[in-house]
Structure formats: C-alpha cells, structure tokens
Amino acid sequence: MNALRIVGTALGVLWLAATTAVADVAAAASEAPLPDAREIARRAEDVLRGASAYTDGEMTIVSPRLPAPRTVRFRSWDDRGGDRSFIRILAPAKDRGTGFLKIFPNLWTYIPRVERTMRIPPSMMLQSWMGSDFTNDDLVRQSSQLDDYDHVLLRVEEGFQGLGGAGPYRAYVVEYRPHEDAPVVWGRIVTWIEVVHASPLRQEFYDEDDVKLRRMDFGDIREVDGRFVPHLWVMTPLEKQGYETRIQIHEIRFDEKFDDSIFTTRNLKRRD
Amino acid sequence: MRLILRLAWRNVWRNPHRTGLTVAATVFAVLLVVVFVAMAAGVHDKMIEDSVRLSSGHVTIAGAGYLEERTLEKFVHFDPKLARELDTTPGVVGWAPRVVGFGLLSNGPETHGIAVLGVDPARESAVTTLPGRVTEGRFVGGAGSHEIVLGERLARSLHAQLGEQLLLYSVAYSLEMAYDLFTVVGTMKLPDPAMDRGLGVVNLRDAQSFFVYGDRVSEVAILARSADETSVVQAKLEREIPGKDVAVYGWPQVMPELVQFIFLDDASMYIMLVILVVVVAFGILNTLLMSVLERKREFGVALAVGLRPKAIFSLVYVESMLLAAVGLAIGLGLALPLVLWLVGHPIDLHSEAMRAMVELLGVEPQIVWKLKVMNPVGSAITIFAVAAIAALYPAFKASRARPVDALRSI
Numbered sequence: 304m305n306a307l308r309i310v311g312t313a314l315g316v317l318w319l320a321a322t323t324a325v326a327d328v329a330a331a332a333s334e335a336p337l338p339d340a341r342e343i344a345r346r347a348e349d350v351l352r353g354a355s356a357y358t359d360g361e362m363t364i365v366s367p368r369l370p371a372p373r374t375v376r377f378r379s380w381d382d383r384g385g386d387r388s389f390i391r392i393l394a395p396a397k398d399r400g401t402g403f404l405k406i407f408p409n410l411w412t413y414i415p416r417v418e419r420t421m422r423i424p425p426s427m428m429l430q431s432w433m434g435s436d437f438t439n440d441d442l443v444r445q446s447s448q449l450d451d452y453d454h455v456l457l458r459v460e461e462g463f464q465g466l467g468g469a470g471p472y473r474a475y476v477v478e479y480r481p482h483e484d485a486p487v488v489w490g491r492i493v494t495w496i497e498v499v500h501a502s503p504l505r506q507e508f509y510d511e512d513d514v515k516l517r518r519m520d521f522g523d524i525r526e527v528d529g530r531f532v533p534h535l536w537v538m539t540p541l542e543k544q545g546y547e548t549r550i551q552i553h554e555i556r557f558d559e560k561f562d563d564s565i566f567t568t569r570n571l572k573r574r575d
Numbered sequence: 576m577r578l579i580l581r582l583a584w585r586n587v588w589r590n591p592h593r594t595g596l597t598v599a600a601t602v603f604a605v606l607l608v609v610v611f612v613a614m615a616a617g618v619h620d621k622m623i624e625d626s627v628r629l630s631s632g633h634v635t636i637a638g639a640g641y642l643e644e645r646t647l648e649k650f651v652h653f654d655p656k657l658a659r660e661l662d663t664t665p666g667v668v669g670w671a672p673r674v675v676g677f678g679l680l681s682n683g684p685e686t687h688g689i690a691v692l693g694v695d696p697a698r699e700s701a702v703t704t705l706p707g708r709v710t711e712g713r714f715v716g717g718a719g720s721h722e723i724v725l726g727e728r729l730a731r732s733l734h735a736q737l738g739e740q741l742l743l744y745s746v747a748y749s750l751e752m753a754y755d756l757f758t759v760v761g762t763m764k765l766p767d768p769a770m771d772r773g774l775g776v777v778n779l780r781d782a783q784s785f786f787v788y789g790d791r792v793s794e795v796a797i798l799a800r801s802a803d804e805t806s807v808v809q810a811k812l813e814r815e816i817p818g819k820d821v822a823v824y825g826w827p828q829v830m831p832e833l834v835q836f837i838f839l840d841d842a843s844m845y846i847m848l849v850i851l852v853v854v855v856a857f858g859i860l861n862t863l864l865m866s867v868l869e870r871k872r873e874f875g876v877a878l879a880v881g882l883r884p885k886a887i888f889s890l891v892y893v894e895s896m897l898l899a900a901v902g903l904a905i906g907l908g909l910a911l912p913l914v915l916w917l918v919g920h921p922i923d924l925h926s927e928a929m930r931a932m933v934e935l936l937g938v939e940p941q942i943v944w945k946l947k948v949m950n951p952v953g954s955a956i957t958i959f960a961v962a963a964i965a966a967l968y969p970a971f972k973a974s975r976a977r978p979v980d981a982l983r984s985i
C-alpha cells in the first residue's frame with residue numbers, strides 16, 4: 304500500500320517537472336532567439352572602446368580620508384588592436400605631464416618632476432592607480448575581458464535602473480568566466496548590457512572565493528558616432544566604506560588612426 | 576617512625592654497589608633535566624630578545640587592526656602628549672616611532688616593491704639593533720636628507736651603488752601620487768631574507784612627508800627592561816593610552832610564529848625529558864624489586880616475630896625515598912654550579928648549518944643558559960614524584976610476604 308503511494312508521488316513529481324520544462328521551452332521559443340553571449344560582450348566592448356579611442360576626461364577620487372574629492376585630468380589614446388595605450392596627466396599641476404604607457408603586458412610611467420621613467424613590475428599590477436579605486440591591472444588588461452573569459456548569458460533583466468535614475472533599461476546579464484589558465488585576477492565578472500545599443504550598464508567583480516569585491520556603474524549615456532557611450536564610470540570598492548572613483552568623459556573619439564610614435568617611451572618624456 | 580628511618584638508612588647502604596648505581600641514574604637524570612631546561616630557557620629568551628631588538632620591541636603601539644592589515648590607514652597620531660606618556664611610564668626603557676609604508680623602488684630598468692620604514696635614527700638605536708646592522712656606508716641621516724639604507728640583497732638586485740639616487744614611487748595617504756628621489760647611503764645585513772630583499776629605511780620625517788602623513792606614525796616600538804616585563808608594560812600603556820583607534824600589542828601578538836616555535840620546541844624537549852625520567856624510574860623500580868625479592872627471608876622473619884605488614888611497607892617505601900633524595904641532592908649539587916657556570920659561558924655556533932636558523936628566525940646562533948627558580952624546583956618535584964610512584968609496587972610486594980613461604984625460600 305505504502306509502496307504504491309510512493310510510486311504515485313514520484314510519478315506526480317515527474318509529471319510536474321516535465322510540464323514545467325515544456326512551459327519553459329515554450330516561453331523561450333515565443334521570444335526572439337537570444338544572441339550569443341560572447342557577441343553581446345563584444346558589442347559592449349566595442350561601444351566602450353571601438354577599435355581605438357581618444358578620450359579627454361577627468362577622474363575624481365572620493366574617500367573618507369580626503370576633506371574634498373581629488374580630481375585628476377587626463378587624456379588617453381587607446382589602441383585596442385595593438386593592445387597598447389597611452390595616458391597623459393594634465394592636472395593636478397604637481398603631476399602635470401606624468402605619462403603612462405602600456406604595451407601589453409608592460410606598463411611604464413614617466414614622472415617629469417624627477418625626470419625618471421619606471422617600469423611597473425607585474426607583481427605590482429594590483430596596486431592602486433594614482434590613488435584611485437582602479438588598479439594598474441585595470442589599465443593593462445582591459446582588452447582581455449573578451450579573450451580571457453568565456454561568456455554565459457544568465458538572463459534578460461527588465462526595468463534595470465541606471466546610474467542617476469536613467470532608464471529603466473532592458474539588459475542582458477552576462478557572466479564572464481575566466482579560462483582555466485587565464486592570467487586574470489577575478490573569479491568571475493557579471494555584466495549588465497543594454498539590449499538595444501549594447502551599452503554596458505554595470506559590472507560586478509567577484510574574487511576566486513566568489514566574494515563580490517567591487518562594482519562599476521556606467522551612466523551618462525550619450526550618442527557618439529552611432530554608439531551609445533557611457534560618459535560616466537563609477538567604481539565602488541565594496542569591502543571598504545565611503546570610497547568611490549568616478550571617471551567623467553568630456554570628449555571621446557573613436558576609430559582614429561594613431562601615430563605609432565605615440566606609444567613610445569620617447570613620447571612619455573615629451574613635455575606637452 | 577624514627578626507628579624505621581634509621582633502619583631504612585642502614586638498609587640502603589647494605590648493598591653500596593646497587594645503591595650507588597641507582598643514585599647515579601638519578602643524578603644523571605637530574606643533571607640532564609636541569610641543564611636542558613636551562614638551555615631551552617636561555618635559547619628561547621635570547622630568541623625573543625634578538626627578535627624584539629631586530630624590529631618590533633617588546634611592546635608596540637599602533638592603530639587598531641594594524642596586525643591584520645599593515646596599511647597607511649592604520650596609524651596613531653604621534654603628538655607630544657604621547658611622547659610624554661611614554662617618557663613617564665615606568666618600565667619603558669626606550670621607544671621609537673616609525674612609519675611603515677609600501678613603495679616601488681626603481682633604479683633604471685630595475686624596479687622592486689619594498690617596505691619603506693621611516694625611523695628616527697637616534698631613537699631607533701635605543702630600541703633596536705637596526706642602525707648597527709649597516710655593513711657598508713652609514714645609517715640614514717636627519718630629516719630632509721632624503722637618504723635611504725637598503726637590505727644587502729635589495730641593493731644587489733637593484734644594482735644600486737652608494738651615492739646613487741633611486742626613485743621611490745607610491746600612493747600617499749592623501750591618495751595622490753607619491754614620488755621622490757632618495758640617495759643610497761648604506762646597505763645593511765638583515766637576518767630575515769624577506770627583509771633583506773625588501774626593506775628600505777629612511778628618516779621618519781622624510782617618510783611622513785613622502786606619504787603626506789602629517790604627525791601620523793604606523794607604530795611606536797617600545798623596549799621594556801626584559802621580555803618578562805612585557806605584559807606589565809603593555810597593561811600600563813593600555814591604561815594610559817585609551818582610545819578605540821589605538822592598540823597596544825605585546826611581542827607575542829606581533830610575532831605569533833615565535834611563540835609557536837618556542838611552544839613546539841618546549842613540547843618536544845619535555846617529551847624527551849619525560850621519557851628520560853620514566854626510564855630512570857624503571858631503573859629505580861627494578862633495583863628496589865630485586866632487593867625486595869632478595870630480602871624475602873628477612874621480611875618473613877620480621878613478620879614471624881610480629882612486625883606488621885604496614886611497617887614493612889613503610890620501611891621499603893622510606894628506603895626508596897631515601898635513594899631518590901640522595902640522588903636528587905647530589906644531582907642538584909652538581910647541576911646548579913654547572914648551569915651557573917654555563918650561564919656565563921655561552922657557546923657560539925657559527926657553522927654553516929646554523930646559518931639556516933639565523934635566516935629563518937633572525938636569531939644569532941648561540942647556545943645560552945638561563946636559570947629560573949622553577950627549573951630546579953620543578954625538576955626535584957617531578958623526579959621525587961616519579962620515584963614515589965615507582966616505589967609503591969616493591970613496598971607493597973614486600974609487605975605481602977607470607978612468613979611460611981618466605982622462611983622456606985633462600
């Protein structure tokens with residue numbers, strides 16, 4: 304008698320599972336076919352960086368240590384194809400002319416005040432970049448978000464509220480999972496990407512123990528040459544209170560051909 | 576009781592050979608225990624003292640949470656009030672404020688991440704041996720000199736010559752870029768390879784201005800009269816420097832690995848000594864048992880003429896205790912002068928094998944002895960207690976002799 308009841312329950316569970324699965328498939332089929340997750344990630348990367356990008360912007364560091372936020376003005380030349388970039392600091396006056404040259408995987412800095420060029424060793428990649436919540440690694444490895452990770456579409460999120468109350472957006476939620484032997488520091492990255500224009504909206508960075516360490520929010524989306532480009536990036540470290548680094552882009556131009564002479568240690572030392 | 580004592584004393588010397596051997600075994604055990612315990616105490620004390628004088632001091636004042644995460648965010652304001660407090664706290668022999676930061680030190684193509692230690696040279700020599708470790712050149716000069724002293728290995732890997740200017744690069748406490756040129760004025764030999772490869776010492780004020788640190792310091796290292804006074808001084812300072820942002824650490828908290836090493840070392844030594852004592856105890860047991868079996872007839876007669884078994888038990892037991900007491904007395908009589916002499920005569924071990932220990936623990940390879948009161952007292956109590964337990968069985972055996980059987984046997 305009991306045995307019969309158990310079999311009956313088991314059959315019921317199976318039936319329930321089967322019908323739910325059918326319902327899921329039906330729901331999925333009723334929508335447009337989902338694009339490939341890697342393709343979504345590639346489009347987002349293209350919105351942010353293009354094949355190359357010239358940026359004029361400023362970085363603001365907020366910290367409980369500081370009586371007032373500290374601002375750094377910079378210009379950058381990012382040649383994604385060549386995996387190289389160049390950053391020149393314009394302000395504060397004390398650091399004016401300081402340069403950073405990245406030719407993957409190397410990073411050099413030049414400090415005009417003491418007239419010295421220094422290669423930042425690989426072991427120092429996780430150190431803060433100019434006191435901000437960005438690391439040296441963020442400067443060097445950005446492009447590897449495509450090459451060093453597998454991309455998995457987790458879900459489509461409706462009503463995503465963007466930075467400063469923008470939106471609501473419909474967003475793909477894509478998980479970036481690092482390749483087995485990839486030289487990356489993150490356990491995984493979860494990225495929200497707007498469905499229509501592929502503007503990145505948010506990234507959450509988890510360490511290898513799956514602790515969420517920091518969050519980057521993208522806002523102030525403006526159209527530039529047909530791209531919907533976030534002009535405000537806000538990095539928030541989650542393990543400490545009251546810290547935040549904002550990058551506000553004043554001007555960004557895409558897909559220009561950069562002269563090779565930009566990406567040289569000679570250019571580092573040039574006084575602009 | 577007097578009678579039993581006298582009888583026992585006579586019985587002990589009825590067989591001088593046997594007694595002599597038993598006593599010798601006890602003497603040997605006492606000697607070994609006392610000398611080994613004194614050696615451990617001496618070596619461990621020296622380890623503590625050397626480590627304390629190498630860097631941390633007996634007591635360290637720092638920002639709360641400093642031991643978990645040594646960053647610029649953990650600091651204490653080093654104001655005249657704190658200095659006055661330290662000067663007036665009894666038991667404080669010396670103190671040295673320090674800034675501990677992180678930086679990239681660069682010489683041409685070579686760049687290394689280093690710990691930047693800012694010290695007040697005059698105060699530092701009152702607390703640690705750091706200024707005395709300079710092997711080439713000299714220690715850092717006054718405020719504003721922008722001089723740096725490097726660990727030998729660090730200097731070598733940076734190809735840095737004396738007089739050269741190196742770039743030090745970091746992020747200041749104020750979250751701006753920190754960079755400055757520092758002149759190499761000396762190199763020092765540091766026993767810890769990690770320090771030797773990665774420590775640069777600069778003037779305290781230079782470090783404070785480099786890191787835009789104001790009157791902040793990372794730690795104040797404090798020297799007490801001896802390691803034994805650590806907790807007393809620590810408690811006093813805790814009372815006098817209150818505040819939830821400030822922590823007062825004793826050296827065991829700063830160097831838990833040293834505490835662990837000493838614990839393990841002590842444990843293995845005590846296990847060895849216990850084995851030794853147990854072996855000696857079995858020796859005593861054997862001797863007593865043999866003597867009891869030999870004297871079976873004697874006990875039988877004594878019982879036959881009306882001596883109570885209890886009295887026989889006492890007799891044999893007192894004999895054993897006398898044996899132990901004689902051994903103990905002679906053992907201590909030899910051990911104490913020996914250890915007292917050894918205290919004044921440390922043994923240097925500057926061999927190749929010992930270099931490993933030096934590098935591992937930052938301790939000079941020297942065997943030293945230290946006599947603490949607990950050592951001879953504890954050894955005496957232990958050995959006496961073991962003998963008391965070992966004597967139970969033979970005494971019991973003797974008291975259970977049956978007159979008829981005993982008289983029949985030889």
